[in-house]
Amino acid sequence: MRKGEKIIFGAMFASVVVLAVVKVNKHSQDEGEDPGIPFYSTATPVVEKSAAKTMHLFNCKKCHSIWGVRDFTQSVPAPSLDGMGMFRSEEWLYEYFTSENPQEILPSRLKAEYRMPSLSSATEQERRDLASYVASLKVEDWYFEETKKARYEKLTGKEYESDEAKN
Numbered sequence: 001m002r003k004g005e006k007i008i009f010g011a012m013f014a015s016v017v018v019l020a021v022v023k024v025n026k027h028s029q030d031e032g033e034d035p036g037i038p039f040y041s042t043a044t045p046v047v048e049k050s051a052a053k054t055m056h057l058f059n060c061k062k063c064h065s066i067w068g069v070r071d072f073t074q075s076v077p078a079p080s081l082d083g084m085g086m087f088r089s090e091e092w093l094y095e096y097f098t099s100e101n102p103q104e105i106l107p108s109r110l111k112a113e114y115r116m117p118s119l120s121s122a123t124e125q126e127r128r129d130l131a132s133y134v135a136s137l138k139v140e141d142w143y144f145e146e147t148k149k150a151r152y153e154k155l156t157g158k159e160y161e162s163d164e165a166k167n
């Protein structure tokens with residue numbers, strides 16, 4: 001091999017190595033990027049504080065998870081409250097929480113002791129703040145399908161098929 005050829009091959013080899021390193025780095029960035037927590041709320045601190053009190057009083061976490069957390073000693077298949085504001089409006093929630101019989105609004109597939117209880121014994125202000133808070137619970141777009149699927153399966157007890165899967 002002549003000196004000129006060595007230089008050319010050397011340069012070609014070096015650029016292949018550089019390209020490979022760049023590609024691997026880019027790949028690991030795409031794969032390893034932490035998308036963060038998908039849940040968020042837009043509630044004011046006053047509403048949040050009021051809702052937290054009511055939620056504690058009625059022990060929502062016994063049956064529902066919120067901020068990804070629930071009481072794991074219980075096994076009620078209730079939908080997560082995270083992202084509930086993507087599915088229910090504040091008005092709907094207020095009606096639901098006010099009803100003496102929530103199952104008239106949303107039928108249950110569960111045994112009586114697992115069903116959504118009436119919150120009609122809470123004060124009107126408490127129910128309003130709670131409705132406002134639950135309506136403010138959202139999920140980021142990238143987690144929406146997952147949330148929809150989990151909720152569907154909890155409410156129906158059936159496996160969710162996405163629109164794509166149906167085609």
Ligand code: HEC
Pocket residue numbers: 054055058059060061062063064076077078079081084087088093103106107108109110113114115116117119130134151155
């Ligand atoms: C005893 C268990 C239990 C408790 C306690 C409970 N829930 Fe529920 N909740 C359910 C179940 C189960 C459902 C699904 C409907 C049904 O089966 O009655 C539900 C439904 C709901 C829904 C509508 C869900 C949807 O996907 O549309 C909301 C909102 C809700 N609950 C909020 C709350 C809040 C807020 C609290 C506390 C103040 C609470 N729940 C306390 C069991 C419970």
